[in-house]
Amino acid sequence: MRFPRHLPILSALVLLPLLSTCQPAGPDFEIAYEQYQLDNGLTVVLHEDRSDPVVAVAILYHVGSNREEVGKTGFAHLFEHMMFQSSQHVPEDQFFQKIQAAGGTLNGGTSNDQTIYFEVVPNNALEMALWLEADRMGYLLPTVTTEALLNQQGVVQNEKRQGVDNQPYGQTSYVIGKLLYPDGHPYNWQVIGSFEDLANATVEDVRDFFRKWYGPTNATLVIAGDYDEAQARAWVEQYFGEIAPSDPVTDPQPQNVQLAATKRAFHEDNFARSPELNMVFPTGPQYTDDAYALSMFGQLFSNGKKAPLYKVIVEEEKLAPSASGFDGSQEITGAFTIRVRAFPGTSLTEVEKGINTAFARFEEVGFTEEDLERIKAQVETGFYGGISSVLGKSFQLALYSEFGGSPGFIEEDIRNTLAVTSDDVWRVYNTYIKDKPFVLTSFVPMGQTDLVAEGSERFVIPDDPAGLESAAAGMQVPPLEPLPSAFDRNAEPAKGPVPSVTLPTVWTHSYANGLQLYGIEQNEVPLVQFSLTLTGGELRDNLDKVGVANL
Structure with a gap:
């Protein structure tokens, strides 16, 4: 079937979530939130957004590689991995399986300054997400065993081989860090750490690091999305409220550097x-x-x-x-x-x-x-x-x-x-x-x-030593006793009713030249997004000039 060579625009789509200008954002721009603190020091931030029946849960721990010590680098990134494995009431590898089975997504990341974990779930799975996050904050230590440490040491070492050592330009940040920052400066080493430091880490080393930095006093929990505020507060208190407070820690102070010469x-x-x-x-x-x-x-x-x-x-x-x-x-x-x-x-x-x-x-x-x-x-x-x-x-x-x-x-x-x-x-x-x-x-x-x-x-980049044996491998470290709880945390929270989706109102307008306009208005942030859709594509190419549509 042949199509006419020239057709007018048939449709346009205009989305109106935001209105952008070149003027400074005025006082009308606001992200509404509620902030409070539990008795154990955990900061909680609530933001309601009912545009879709989903909820995001994020926990930011104020710990990254800049909290580590010389000779004990890579611990923050190591815990990013260990906290996805298991905790006292959540079996191994169940964090991913439970969130994904509920239709959600999850992940985490570590930088120089922070570690963050997050889930985005349908609103009927919010309680489950909070149960999971609370368990790895308050009940991870009994699962920090020699076996778990050895497993994740190997995982991190392989990650470094694949993502740093065997990637083009993978050592760039290492070289810059060593040249820009003096020995002992918290940005002198890389987030992933060194093979030697990871191999020398003992179970007690990593347990102590967790106790110091991953408690409620050093974290912010954010719930953003479609939820009932009273119920969300009750769940936060239930799952996080009885976690023991961690010792207060001070924020690091600025440590600017100066170069004497290029x-x-x-x-x-x-x-x-x-x-x-x-x-x-x-x-x-x-x-x-x-x-x-x-x-x-x-x-x-x-x-x-x-x-x-x-x-x-x-x-x-x-x-x-x-x-x-x-x-x-x-x-x-x-x-x-x-x-x-x-x-x-x-x-x-x-x-x-x-x-x-x-x-x-x-x-x-x-x-x-x-x-x-x-x-x-x-x-x-x-x-x-x-x-x-x-x-x-x-x-x-x-x-x-x-x-x-x-x-x-x-x-x-x-x-x-x-x-x-x-x-x-x-x-x-x-x-x-x-x-x-x-x-x-x-x-x-x-x-x-x-x-x-x-x-x-x-610049000589030292090779990672081959055949390093973990210091933890030769130590018999007894596991910690299970931590007590006022209720049975082994029971996974039941999910609520399947959420329904309320489609936004679409307004339309027709122009005399045949252009159709469709719009959705939202007011969360001051932007406008729009797209223009034309009937066309490769079907309209002449057979002797295939590819013109792509141009």
Whole structure:
């Protein structure tokens, strides 16, 4: 069957969850929440969102690799794995099976500063999700045995082999961390830790780490979505309320670093096919005036066809398909990174010259207020997009509770971003970037050291020792006695009635030219999303010009 060659637009879809502008977010922007604290110190944040019959549960523990000690690295990431295995009342591997059987999803992650676990479930499985999370917070220790430790030590070691050692550019963060941060600085080592430290860990070592950092005093629980508040509070009290309080811990203080001189290093990468250059400048902690301004500078310098870094590296010199500059401020300190993965065979000396040319261009040409407002609009849209789901809101509310002083910082954060001025951008450029020492790394394919940036020295990455035997293997450590509870936690909570879905109201409008408009209005966050759908595709291609539709 042949179709006409030319057809008018047949339909359009407009979704109205949000309305985005270039103006600073006003007082009307608000994420409503309730915050309270249990007697044992657990911070609880509730956010109601009845747009869909689902609930997100997130627990953020204020512990990452920055809480570890020299010689005992990788413990936070190790516990990310161990806490998915079993707890006193939940058999092995049942965390995933029970959530997925209920139609939900779950996962977790560890960074330098935090560990977070989450579930998104139908609202009739909220009680089960809380039961599971409470069990691994309060009743994990009896399952931290020699056998469990040996199993997860092996899992983490394999993860490092696959995700770091045998990945292109997988050692980049290791090299940068060692060059940028002095020995003993909490960001000097990697989240995944070292083989030696993991092998030397004993059962008592990891038990002590858990006792110190994974108690209610050092955590925030967020429930976001469609739930009954009174019932949710009752379940939180039932499952978490009797967990023993953990000893108070203090938040780490900023530990900024300064470089006395630029450091240049290169590494021959067995798996890389293209050379990559990283230029890294030390900065400062997150949520400061300088951090917001550095983020804006990164966008102005590298993002978009007007950006100096893009114009020089991509358009003019044709050294790489893309280039990026971004601020990586964290809890203790931060770093601003320029990263260019060049075309195969490209000299990184030329890439470095191109970056310096881009700096000179930035100083000469600068940027306009219109440029700054355009970047702010992009950042603002991305911010709202990140909190348009119940899971996204649960993450951010937990993050701001632990690191911003209050869940309400979610509103202040975007206002601080939109308040950055041109003077702020120039201030941080002159303070942290212009003529300042940096760390420069060249990762080149094996045997192509001629591509290394001029003046670089070889960085020797030590091989992981083969045949390491775990210190725990030769120790007989008795398991801990089961912990008491006021009720039978072995009984999995029954699920409630299957939730029903209430479809949103769709409004329509027809135009004289045949265009059909469909819209759904929501008011959770100030954005507009829209799509335009045309009848067409490959069926409309001429047989002798297949592929035109894709163009």
